[in-house]
Amino acid sequence: MDVKIAKTAGFCWGVRRTVDKVMEVADQHRAPVVTLGPIIHNPQAVARFSEKGVGTVMGIGEVADGTTVVVRTHGAVREELERAEARGLEVVDGTCPYVKYPQAMAQRLSREGYHIVIVGDANHAEIKGVISYSEQPCTVVKPGGPVPEIKAKKVAVIAQTTCIGAEFERVVGVLALRHKEVRAVNTICNDTEERQADARALASEVDAVVVVGGKNSANTRHLAEICRAIQPRTWHVETEAELEPAWFDGCRVVGLSAGASTPDWVVEGVASWLRALR
Numbered sequence: 001m002d003v004k005i006a007k008t009a010g011f012c013w014g015v016r017r018t019v020d021k022v023m024e025v026a027d028q029h030r031a032p033v034v035t036l037g038p039i040i041h042n043p044q045a046v047a048r049f050s051e052k053g054v055g056t057v058m059g060i061g062e063v064a065d066g067t068t069v070v071v072r073t074h075g076a077v078r079e080e081l082e083r084a085e086a087r088g089l090e091v092v093d094g095t096c097p098y099v100k101y102p103q104a105m106a107q108r109l110s111r112e113g114y115h116i117v118i119v120g121d122a123n124h125a126e127i128k129g130v131i132s133y134s135e136q137p138c139t140v141v142k143p144g145g146p147v148p149e150i151k152a153k154k155v156a157v158i159a160q161t162t163c164i165g166a167e168f169e170r171v172v173g174v175l176a177l178r179h180k181e182v183r184a185v186n187t188i189c190n191d192t193e194e195r196q197a198d199a200r201a202l203a204s205e206v207d208a209v210v211v212v213g214g215k216n217s218a219n220t221r222h223l224a225e226i227c228r229a230i231q232p233r234t235w236h237v238e239t240e241a242e243l244e245p246a247w248f249d250g251c252r253v254v255g256l257s258a259g260a261s262t263p264d265w266v267v268e269g270v271a272s273w274l275r276a277l278r
């Protein structure tokens, strides 16, 4: 079967940078190395790191003295970094610069008296990190969810880096009619927009779409939603082991898109399986 792979499928710039950093630290350090939370949202990549001796902890409380801690692409909660510093642990910051931007804006604008509104998933590690930089209480609006009443004259709206542009626009629009001053800071990552545009174009050209990436990866799930809205025969899988031949009955061309945290070798595994299908 013909397989059309999206130009942007696989690791984004930020993930590649962090993964390279972890590999470099693992090669150079004799001391144990751990990542603060799974380094990226891809179980297959995390398994490869653990083969290299890089462990994962969920908090600084779990880290033994003398261990090097790598901060993941999504960033970390500020208090955790302060705890690491107080203990004298070596910290290597792998936070993507595009994630550092909403963290910095949350801090700066909350200091300037704005009530911070974040469009994103409150349970996502990136958003927990961003919230921790705001120096005042802030509000998280879930994409597609209601925009609550906020008692503040000035609000500043920022977005999860993987937020769909239309959702950011919707929340800014609702708030603009309610508050005297609304400051919108578009913190959506360009990679996400390009990847989503690419996936949209791909879904309209093929008979079915496979989106590859961790089930725990927000940007991969968004890609699958975008493709499914255009091409109902869209499947989100982590590896080729989940694919079923019957899903592709009558298909001539299958499109393949992948999240920003999906390693190239996982994308290639799925592509090879599809190419071999008759």
Ligand code: SF4
Residues within 6 Å of the ligand: 012, 013, 014, 015, 073, 096, 097, 098, 099, 161, 189, 190, 191, 192, 260
């Ligand atoms: S998708 Fe964008 S924000 Fe997220 S890690 Fe990649 S480059 Fe950074």
